[in-house]
Amino acid sequence: MRPMAQIAMVMNLDKCIGCHACSVTCKQAWTDRRGMEHVWFNNVETRPGQGYPRRYEDQEMWRGGWRLNRRGALKLKAGGRLHKLAGIFSEPKLPEIEDYCEPWTYDDRTLAGGPAHGEPDPMVERVRRQASEKVRLAYEQTFMFYLPRICEHCLNPSCVASCPSGAMHKRAEDGIVLVDQDRCRGRQMCVTGCPYKKVYFNHATGKAEKCTLCSPRIEAGLPTVCSETCVGRLRYLGVVLYDADKVTAAASVRDEKDLYEAQLGVFLDPDDRAVQRACREAGIPRDWTEAARRSPVHALISRYRVALPLHPEYRTMPMVWYIPPLSPVVDALTESGHDGEDAENLFGAIDTLRIPLEYLAEMFTAGDTGPVRAALDRLAAMRSHMRALNLGEEPDTAVAAAVGMEPDEIEAMYRLLAIATNEDRYVIPTAAAGDARRLEESALPGGCSLDYAGGPGMGGDGPFGRDSGRRNLPLVSLENFHLLRRRQTSDDAKEA
Structure with a gap:
């Protein structure tokens, strides 16, 4: 490993x-x-x-x-x-x-x-x-x-x-x-x-x-610009642990439809003590392994299995994954006179979605409709289960069992997908102290991939901190690394 x-x-x-x-x-x-x-x-x-x-x-x-x-x-x-x-x-x-x-x-x-x-x-x-x-x-x-x-x-x-x-x-x-x-x-x-x-x-x-x-x-432990400005709050960022020795074998499986499961097999369980020990021996900082345990990305990909990779058939092992869309099915059922959030109706209607399963499968699972159907089933089960809770009814435990989940797992998935705070959606460890100077403050040629004439790192004070990536200016001290993070995230102008 x-x-x-x-x-x-x-x-x-x-x-x-x-x-x-x-x-x-x-x-x-x-x-x-x-x-x-x-x-x-x-x-x-x-x-x-x-x-x-x-x-x-x-x-x-x-x-x-x-x-x-x-x-x-x-x-x-x-x-x-x-x-x-x-x-x-x-x-x-x-x-x-x-x-x-x-x-x-x-x-x-x-x-x-x-x-x-x-x-x-x-x-x-x-x-x-x-x-x-x-x-x-x-x-x-x-x-x-x-x-x-x-x-x-x-x-x-x-x-x-x-x-x-x-x-x-x-x-x-x-x-x-x-x-x-x-x-x-x-x-x-x-x-x-x-x-x-x-x-x-x-x-x-x-x-x-x-x-x-x-x-x-x-x-600096901050989310990407696209994540922070997303109106729909649809993006999640986190740490995923994987076994580098398995990547080539996983990308080389013969059948393209096996690539999704093969990539899942590359990921490591951050709660496994053997994995934690191997991470320590490999020099991965402890805060990174702890972040992996709380990672929303790991949860959505490996625990709940509702996120899927984009075009795994390219064999590049992509690390931006997607939860397939389910929304149109509820409105379509309601318009036809059926209960749009009843579990039996939802499960039956997934095969007749306006967005064909085959189309989604061509995008996310190399044409295999099984994982797409399974992800949509879990999302449908979550909607039905939470509708019952919100109406004060007793949720049907058979709904969760039908998709291989426990009721508390469905509720945890709902909290992550529907009402999660930024702290839950973005679990990003800061650069380790030993890496902070090299990653954030290097002003030597080649030290920063954005540090060149006309590059985005040359525009003076900006959202990434004073002097960041600029030449011919004093280096930012290591103590200011954390000070700048507070300035970037503070709501109080005086504190910033």
Whole structure:
């Protein structure tokens, strides 16, 4: 066992209203400068739809992620070292600027789910091959939901493996994938290698850039900008422990439909004493293992099993997971004259959701509808159980038993999904004292992936603390690290 810690995220799609507050604030904080006009580290897609950039999910076109060769070994879809060497002076397979354009438009005439945007959706094409009656895209049968996306900060990142200069790297302390701007040579192979197309090329600087998971904020124990400004309170941040020795084997399973369970098998139980002992021996700080025990991400992924990975078939082991949407089923049942929150009605109606299970399965479980159905069943059971409690009735214990849960587990899941405070939704340990100076205060070349001319770390005083990431200025003392955190989180101007 080789335990490592990873900061991960879960998003509850039932709560996303598509307001783009996360996109706009992320843009304001990280990419509001020359050469980054087309770049959105966070964007919200309307599904079904083509995505951003257009049709990024079509890996037959873009060649992102991993594949298995005949011997069962992982190989980059874009080609290995010899292939890259042969084309070192040619541009790799890349989306054009027309494929980016704008991540959304406020055009009421082009509804999501309609033929204009639904037909080119790669997921619609796959579902139609399997179940043509499920996705008709007729107006009266249209469906839609919102999908916020950021970099997945994968356990097995193909962008890192694609980078010929070693500029793209996965940070050992917290698993965040970053780009060293001093080492980047602008080959753009990382853009091709990322199947989610969340690595962007800055044409003004000639460097690759990507979501940093707001690493300066994470180091201070603060949530990401997109999380803190989310209107729907749909994002959860926390520590996940995993066995690094199992990652390659899990990403190499033959059947794509087994990848979800394989990735679950990589995660470690933070309450297991053997895991805790292994973490101590591996040098993982105690506050990180304690944070893993309280992690909402671990709870939603491994304990309640309602969160699912985005496109596990890319074999990158993504670490931003999603709770699939259930909301439309209640309104649909109520409109048909049935009790919209009765357990029997809910369980029976899941198979006839306007959002087909097959479509959700193509996004989250490589086409396997079983885990999607199981997650939706648990969400339906939670609604029925809590409705009974709120009406002063005795909840039917058979509802919880039907989804393999105890009543107290359902109530705990409800508290986390519906009424959790920020302290419960964001369980982020601060950088260890030994890492604080190196992570937050380094002003040496290459010390900060954002520390370059025109970069977001060069703008003076800002939300990440005075002098953070700036050159030719005094270093911030270690004592001020915690002082700045209080300033950033205080509601009292005097205290700040």
